[in-house]
Amino acid sequence: MTDSPKTQSASEHGGLAHVMPLPVLLAVFALLMGLTVATVSATWIDLGPWNLGIALGIATVKAALVALYFMHLRYDHPFNALIFLTGLLFLALFLSLTLLDTLEYQPAIRSWLENR
Amino acid sequence: MAEAPSDNYLTHTRGITSWLFTLDHKRIGVMYLVSILAAFLLGGVFAMLIRGELIDPGPGMLEAMVGDATAAKNLYNHVFTLHGAVMIFLFILPGIPAAMGNFVLPIMLGAKDVAFPRLNLTSLYLWWFGAVFFVVTLVSGGLDTGWTLYAPYSTETSSAVIPATAGAFILGFSSIFTGLNFIVTVHTLRPPGMTWFKMPLFLWAIYATALIQVLATPVLGITLLLLGVERFLGLGIFDPKLGGDPILFQHFFWFYSHPAVYIMILPGMGIMSELISVFSRKHIFGYKFIAFSSVAIALLGFLVWGHHMFISGQSPLLSMVFSALTFSVSIPSAIKVFNWLATMYKGSISLATPMCYALMFIFLFGIGGLTGLFLGALSTDVIMHDTYFVVAHFHYTMVGGVLVAFLGGLHYWWPKITGRMFNDLLGRIAALLVFVGFNLTFFPQFLLGTHGMPRRYYTYPEKFHPGNFVSSLGAFVLAVGLFLVLFYLLHSLFRGRGAPANPWGAATLEWQCSSPPPHDNFASPPPVGDPYDFTGLEYDPEIGGYIRKEEGSGFRVQGSGFAERGGTQGAEP
Amino acid sequence: MIDPANGSPEPQHAGSRTAHLAHHFHTPKQQFDAGKLGMWIFLMTEILLFGGLFCAYAVYRANHPEIFFYAEQFLDKWLGAINTGVLITSSLTMAWAVRCAQLSQTRGLVTCLALTLACACGFLGIKYVEYEHKWRDGLLWASKYAPHRVRDSGFSVQDSGFPQERGTQAAEPRTLNPEPSSQKNAGIFFSIYFMMTGLHAIHVLAGMGAITWILVLAAKGRFSSRYFGPVDYVGLYWHLVDMIWIFLFPLLYLIH
Numbered sequence: 001m002t003d004s005p006k007t008q009s010a011s012e013h014g015g016l017a018h019v020m021p022l023p024v025l026l027a028v029f030a031l032l033m034g035l036t037v038a039t040v041s042a043t044w045i046d047l048g049p050w051n052l053g054i055a056l057g058i059a060t061v062k063a064a065l066v067a068l069y070f071m072h073l074r075y076d077h078p079f080n081a082l083i084f085l086t087g088l089l090f091l092a093l094f095l096s097l098t099l100l101d102t103l104e105y106q107p108a109i110r111s112w113l114e115n116r
Numbered sequence: 117m118a119e120a121p122s123d124n125y126l127t128h129t130r131g132i133t134s135w136l137f138t139l140d141h142k143r144i145g146v147m148y149l150v151s152i153l154a155a156f157l158l159g160g161v162f163a164m165l166i167r168g169e170l171i172d173p174g175p176g177m178l179e180a181m182v183g184d185a186t187a188a189k190n191l192y193n194h195v196f197t198l199h200g201a202v203m204i205f206l207f208i209l210p211g212i213p214a215a216m217g218n219f220v221l222p223i224m225l226g227a228k229d230v231a232f233p234r235l236n237l238t239s240l241y242l243w244w245f246g247a248v249f250f251v252v253t254l255v256s257g258g259l260d261t262g263w264t265l266y267a268p269y270s271t272e273t274s275s276a277v278i279p280a281t282a283g284a285f286i287l288g289f290s291s292i293f294t295g296l297n298f299i300v301t302v303h304t305l306r307p308p309g310m311t312w313f314k315m316p317l318f319l320w321a322i323y324a325t326a327l328i329q330v331l332a333t334p335v336l337g338i339t340l341l342l343l344g345v346e347r348f349l350g351l352g353i354f355d356p357k358l359g360g361d362p363i364l365f366q367h368f369f370w371f372y373s374h375p376a377v378y379i380m381i382l383p384g385m386g387i388m389s390e391l392i393s394v395f396s397r398k399h400i401f402g403y404k405f406i407a408f409s410s411v412a413i414a415l416l417g418f419l420v421w422g423h424h425m426f427i428s429g430q431s432p433l434l435s436m437v438f439s440a441l442t443f444s445v446s447i448p449s450a451i452k453v454f455n456w457l458a459t460m461y462k463g464s465i466s467l468a469t470p471m472c473y474a475l476m477f478i479f480l481f482g483i484g485g486l487t488g489l490f491l492g493a494l495s496t497d498v499i500m501h502d503t504y505f506v507v508a509h510f511h512y513t514m515v516g517g518v519l520v521a522f523l524g525g526l527h528y529w530w531p532k533i534t535g536r537m538f539n540d541l542l543g544r545i546a547a548l549l550v551f552v553g554f555n556l557t558f559f560p561q562f563l564l565g566t567h568g569m570p571r572r573y574y575t576y577p578e579k580f581h582p583g584n585f586v587s588s589l590g591a592f593v594l595a596v597g598l599f600l601v602l603f604y605l606l607h608s609l610f611r612g613r614g615a616p617a618n619p620w621g622a623a624t625l626e627w628q629c630s631s632p633p634p635h636d637n638f639a640s641p642p643p644v645g646d647p648y649d650f651t652g653l654e655y656d657p658e659i660g661g662y663i664r665k666e667e668g669s670g671f672r673v674q675g676s677g678f679a680e681r682g683g684t685q686g687a688e689p
Numbered sequence: 690m691i692d693p694a695n696g697s698p699e700p701q702h703a704g705s706r707t708a709h710l711a712h713h714f715h716t717p718k719q720q721f722d723a724g725k726l727g728m729w730i731f732l733m734t735e736i737l738l739f740g741g742l743f744c745a746y747a748v749y750r751a752n753h754p755e756i757f758f759y760a761e762q763f764l765d766k767w768l769g770a771i772n773t774g775v776l777i778t779s780s781l782t783m784a785w786a787v788r789c790a791q792l793s794q795t796r797g798l799v800t801c802l803a804l805t806l807a808c809a810c811g812f813l814g815i816k817y818v819e820y821e822h823k824w825r826d827g828l829l830w831a832s833k834y835a836p837h838r839v840r841d842s843g844f845s846v847q848d849s850g851f852p853q854e855r856g857t858q859a860a861e862p863r864t865l866n867p868e869p870s871s872q873k874n875a876g877i878f879f880s881i882y883f884m885m886t887g888l889h890a891i892h893v894l895a896g897m898g899a900i901t902w903i904l905v906l907a908a909k910g911r912f913s914s915r916y917f918g919p920v921d922y923v924g925l926y927w928h929l930v931d932m933i934w935i936f937l938f939p940l941l942y943l944i945h
Contacts, residue, residue, distance in 0.1 A: 229712075297727075300727045304719060304722060341888070345884065350877060352831025352832050
């Protein structure tokens with residue numbers, strides 16, 4: 001595969017889109033693999049409830065790398081990133097209120113089970 | 117009398133395959149219109165069965181149909197379920213966006229088509245595919261869970277839940293793709309000069325609707341998928357015996373189904389903004405308020421779903437939160453109503469059929485919306501949940517609101533779509549019948565509800581008899597009115613006078629091309645002005661429509677869609 | 690495309706320039722941007738579709754953490770980690786494929802797409818192995834949850850607190866003898882596991898179909914720097930599939 005080492009900007013190729021340089025793709029790949037190793041390794045350290053937070057944090061960083069570089073969001077119209085974030089926002093809304101409700105009514109379930 | 121141009125979108129190509137494989141948004145819109153009207157008829161049949169059964173207490177026509185009392189009771193469950201499911205999934209949700217939005221949006225925008233015409237056709241195919249599943253449901257065991265499909269009954273009943281949920285799932289994707297298409301179209305295909313605030317308010321409404329379609333419908337998708345897998349494989353997440361939680365089903369279901377009612381009403385409100393302005397011959401009052409209120413309704417509608425679950429086992433904390441939030445969503449709706457009324461004030465009101473429906477909407481949706489406040493308030497809802505008060509509330513908003521707006525829009529754009537004028541006198545008579553019939557049917561139901569009649573019951577104590585009798589009588593009147601509409605609209609297709617480009621004197625772009633429009637709408641992007649500026653539009657009795665007169669040189673719209681200078685042919689510039 | 694003879698761009702022939710331009714768009718950029726916007730909206734709907742399952746996960750894990758801690762021992766985190774690596778690799782090859790298309794490198798494009806497909810096959814293969822183990826051991830969703838024997842695969846088993854030896858290499862099957870209370874409703878974990886990984890696998894399959902379609906078109910030379918939208922859009926979808934797995938892996942396999 002022939003390749004040009006310099007960054008291919010959008011204007012050089014008909015103006016359709018930014019071309020991701022190969023070193024960036026490979027670097028992101030290496031980071032993603034490294035973070036995968038990290039997240040597996042983290043399970044051997046017992047930090048109680050923080051383990052979930054760390055695992056999700058690492059996953060979020062990995063997802064951000066995929067979104068920003070593999071999916072070009074860093075070099076794209078900001079509106080596309082807004083769409084993505086809006087989906088996450090509404091998901092967070094749904095998740096949080098539903099979760100809160102289920103947590104709130106557990107005592108009612110438990111007391112019913114005990115009094116049966 | 118204006119003649120339909122010889123080459124328009126209806127005549128451009130011929131043959132059934134040219135329709136079934138078309139990419140023309142106008143033809144797709146027409147096919148949607150016919151399809152959803154057929155679904156409306158089916159849903160209406162179920163409605164008449166309900167009212168027929170409830171006209172008297174005790175066993176009634178259903179028992180006469182099936183012979184056995186128990187079978188009749190079970191059949192009643194199927195009848196009200198299918199009435200709801202067919203009306204909601206096949207008629208009201210797709211209704212205005214698919215049948216009218218598809219036709220009108222690109223032309224109103226000044227574009228040649230939607231952004232993704234093949235996706236548009238796919239949406240239509242998916243509607244048909246989903247409808248097939250509903251027919252399968254009908255013939256293979258029916259559906260008796262209520263349209264809300266609550267677990268655990270829906271996971272245990274022997275009725276055809278899986279075909280029905282498959283149908284609704286497919287219809288959901290039809291809706292998502294339509295919404296996706298509309299959002300991209302509005303963002304990318306506006307002509308030069310049409311900024312966001314030069315767009316007609318119908319397009320703002322359709323855009324806001326599309327936002328809900330793409331954000332909420334996927335959650336319905338996963339809900340139905342989970343229900344299907346629960347039933348088919350025994351997944352267990354809604355089954356308490358296996359450690360599951362049936363209230364989780366309700367959270368999942370209503371997270372979509374509440375915003376869904378805004379999918380239903382927002383396009384209707386968009387139509388209202390057009391009709392009120394045109395038939396008051398006055399610029400819409402508070403354009404930006406109406407535009408922003410559409411988006412506000414779309415967003416706020418996502419915050420209130422728990423108000424359907426006040427007595428299901430939802431925690432008191434969340435019930436209070438949802439009740440408080442529910443009051444907020446009434447505010448943008450009220451803003452719209454005030455702006456419409458202000459538009460009419462000191463306007464020159466013309467009571468053509470579309471305006472009759474517009475006025476009806478304000479009155480009936482007003483009642484519907486206000487009664488929603490009683491249900492949003494936690495303390496009163498505890499008493500009225502699952503009574504006929506709820507039934508009356510949502511019929512006032514869905515029928516008195518959405519159906520009435522649909523009929524208003526249908527009459528408004530009928531000349532554009534078909535190239536024919538309908539009989540306006542019959543139109544107004546039918547509108548009156550619809551109004552009287554509707555109120556007779558549903559107003560008593562508010563009283564039945566506050567007096568304690570539960571919904572989804574096939575019989576009732578004698579004290580509820582008068583209310584039910586009037587209600588069933590009203591349903592009959594409503595049906596007559598609707599059949600009259602069908603009659604004169606069909607009649608107009610054969611005998612109606614040819615429609616001019618702009619019969620109502622509107623200023624939005626779709627009235628600048630011929631009726632019916634040519635195949636590619638506009639040869640070049642049309643000049644964009646204020647969509648509610650009626651100055652310069654004068655009625656020309658010769659063509660039976662309006663033309664824009666400016667500085668003495670008239671612009672006459674030609675069949676090709678170009679506006680040509682000169683009152684006579686071949687005049688030199 | 691660059692004319693190799695004199696290094697300057699070829700004159701834009703009306704035919705080749707507008708060959709891929711639909712009648713309702715004015716410029717290729719408008720069409721490309723519209724397509725991208727459409728794909729991002731679709732991806733957002735996929736986030737909300739899967740989001741429902743993440744919500745179910747959150748609800749059950751928050752309210753019944755004991756079930757999750759108990760059931761985690763049955764998932765092989767090494768297979769999960771390998772699968773994560775496989776999908777990340779496939780994302781690399783997919784992004785590389787988009788780059789090739791943008792640079793009119795048809796051979797590179799076809800190679801990268803083929804590698805992406807190969808990774809996807811690998812992913813599904815490993816998933817099949819995992820599912821087969823579960824089926825064999827009776828570790829299915831709630832109504833079919835009936836664990837009878839668990840074969841020690843030789844990988845280290847999480848310390849579940851039960852009276853068994855850790856990390857045994859023995860090939861003989863051992864029977865679980867857990868506390869009854871922590872085993873109650875453990876099937877719910879597997880309901881969620883199968884639903885989430887199953888729906889994800891369906892999306893992988895659909896992605897493979899889309900990539901195959903693009904591969905065929907690419908082999909015919911359809912894509913170049915002037916027209917590569919479909920490659921880009923399929924790529925976006927594929928990256929989302931990877932992204933979902935990036936979250937599924939720790940949530941299902943790395944529970945502590």
